[in-house]
Amino acid sequence: MAKAKATDGKKLRVGIIGAGGIAGTHTDNFKKFSDVEVVAACDVREEALKKFGEKYGIKHLFSGWKEMLQKVELDAVSVCTPNGLHWEPTVDALNAGCHVLVEKPLAMNAAEGQKMLDAAKANKKQLVIAFQHRFDGKTQVIRRAFDKGVFGKVLFVRVQALRRRGIPNWGVFGRKELQGGGPLIDIGVHCLEMAHYAIGTPQPVAASGKTWTYMGNKPSDTFCMWPNWDYKTYNVEDLAVGHIRMKNGAVIHIESSFATHIEKDLWTFQVFGTKGGATYDPCQIFTDMAGTMVNCTPGYIPRVEIFPHKMRQFVDVCLYGKKSDSPAEHGLMVQKMLDGIYQSSEQGGKEVLIP
Numbered sequence: 001m002a003k004a005k006a007t008d009g010k011k012l013r014v015g016i017i018g019a020g021g022i023a024g025t026h027t028d029n030f031k032k033f034s035d036v037e038v039v040a041a042c043d044v045r046e047e048a049l050k051k052f053g054e055k056y057g058i059k060h061l062f063s064g065w066k067e068m069l070q071k072v073e074l075d076a077v078s079v080c081t082p083n084g085l086h087w088e089p090t091v092d093a094l095n096a097g098c099h100v101l102v103e104k105p106l107a108m109n110a111a112e113g114q115k116m117l118d119a120a121k122a123n124k125k126q127l128v129i130a131f132q133h134r135f136d137g138k139t140q141v142i143r144r145a146f147d148k149g150v151f152g153k154v155l156f157v158r159v160q161a162l163r164r165r166g167i168p169n170w171g172v173f174g175r176k177e178l179q180g181g182g183p184l185i186d187i188g189v190h191c192l193e194m195a196h197y198a199i200g201t202p203q204p205v206a207a208s209g210k211t212w213t214y215m216g217n218k219p220s221d222t223f224c225m226w227p228n229w230d231y232k233t234y235n236v237e238d239l240a241v242g243h244i245r246m247k248n249g250a251v252i253h254i255e256s257s258f259a260t261h262i263e264k265d266l267w268t269f270q271v272f273g274t275k276g277g278a279t280y281d282p283c284q285i286f287t288d289m290a291g292t293m294v295n296c297t298p299g300y301i302p303r304v305e306i307f308p309h310k311m312r313q314f315v316d317v318c319l320y321g322k323k324s325d326s327p328a329e330h331g332l333m334v335q336k337m338l339d340g341i342y343q344s345s346e347q348g349g350k351e352v353l354i355p
Contacts, residue, residue, distance in 0.1 A: 012036045012319045015077045015098070017065045017089045019043035019052035020171070022103055023080035027056050029311040030078075036315055040072040065089040069096040076318050079103060082171070083185065084178045087112035090127070094119040099126040099318040101311075105189045105338065106331035108180040110355075113335045117328050126317050128324050129331035132310040133194040137301040138283040142198040142271060145285055151273030154199045159254040160266040161191040165224035167216050167234075167258045174216060174234035182236030184211070185338055187267075188256030193334045194280075195252065195269035201330055202246040207340025208351040209242030215259040242341035244354075254341070 014030055016023050019041055030036045040060035043049040053061045062068040065077075069092060076099040079090050087107045090100050100120070106113040106129055120127035133139060145151060161183065172178040173186055196202075216234040220227075239257040246252070268281040276287035285296040316322040336354045343352045 010035070010319065012315055013073060013075045014038050015040040015042070015060075015065075015068055015072060015074045015093075016052075016058075016080060017042055017068075017077055017093070018080035018082075018085070019045065019048050020080060023052065023078070024055075025307060026078045026080055026101075026311065027052075029308050030315075031056065032308065033312065033315055035319060040068050040074065042068045066092060069093060069098070074098050076100065076314075082178050083108050083180050087116050090116045091119040094123045094125050094127065097123065097125065099128070099314075101128045101130060101314045102331075103130045104193070104331070105180070105185055106328070106335045110332060110335045110339050113328075113332045117332060120328060126324060127328040128314050128317060129326050129328060130310060131190075131193045131197070131326045131330070131334075132306040133190050134197040134326065135304050135306045135309045135313075136194065137304050138280050139194045139198055140304075141283055141298055141301060142278045142280065142285075145276070145278060146199055146271075150276045150285060150287060151199075151271055151278070152275030154248075154250045154271060154273045156272040157195050157199060157250065157252045157269060158272075159188070159191045159195045159252060159256075159269045161187045161254075161256040162260060162262055162266040163187070163258055164262050164265055165215075165222065165259050166265065167224075167226060167229045167238075169226040169229040173258075174230060174236055176236045179236065181338070181342055182211075182213075182216070182238065182240070183256040183258040184237065184240035184242070184254070184341060187258075188240065188254055189334060189338060191256070191267060191269055192252070192254055192337065193330070195271075196334060196337075197330065198269070198280075199250065199271060201333065202248045202250055204244050204252075204333060204337050204340070204354045205247050206245045206351050206353050207242060207337055208344045208349055209240060209341030210349050211237035211240040211342065211345040213238050237345075240341065240345070242337070242344075243351075244337050244340065252337075 042062040077093045079102040238259045242254045244252045271278040278285045317324045
């Protein structure tokens, strides 16, 4: 991704909140940019923080983000914590005058997310959501087709983020009190956001859905890629389905699982419109041409390294005033969709309104 030229040689001084695996991915990419300095990091886990600091040559290390924000002059932070610790460090960093890149999802719920957006607006700082899959070449093919009217009016979108047996055996992905949910909020959010982006980010107005837990909370002797997860603390869903109505009349249906009996894992979405349709994987566009139904396969799709692209885009937004391609407003809409599906499931599948 090309970046604007610096006019004053300024470097973006970045702090990392959380020193887990995703923090390493953020820092690896920041280190590639000559106009970025990762100058501080914090984590409550002393040993993990020490190793993180040694690996990346970070001298300013703290056990908490509040102390880091008080003692180190920063331009921006990456929030790389579990979902339950997204909103508070984000708000504190914004109030301290920092731009923020926060990992997906925006927060545990839309109420927390709104606090984050309010703080960004009040402090006139950028809040960027780490939605990298919208930058994927296949997503961009479909978005460009949408922008050119190839699909006509979009009626329906089907989203699938399904694992046959892929319950994480690390982190806190199985603990609802720390994550907010299971596969829907962890992997479903990625496919949902790129599909929602691909059809122009319409406003959601209502949702219904259902979640089920039937494998993750039990011991298993079935061989799988990530065995021996902590089933004793597992209290999130294994499978979630949701149905979301948009203000423009379109409907998005989502299916997401950590564990369900299917032939193979799926990571895709489909678009159904009045004039045409599309699939993400394999990437194709379907329409009518000269009285013939045609399947259009792109002859060339640019290969985008989506994670480095996301990180570069954040730097350019903060340092050079580039317009954000992953704004907080999009994250809040996605969060409201997730909230609606979970709330509906708690109410037996009844449709709930999205404010």
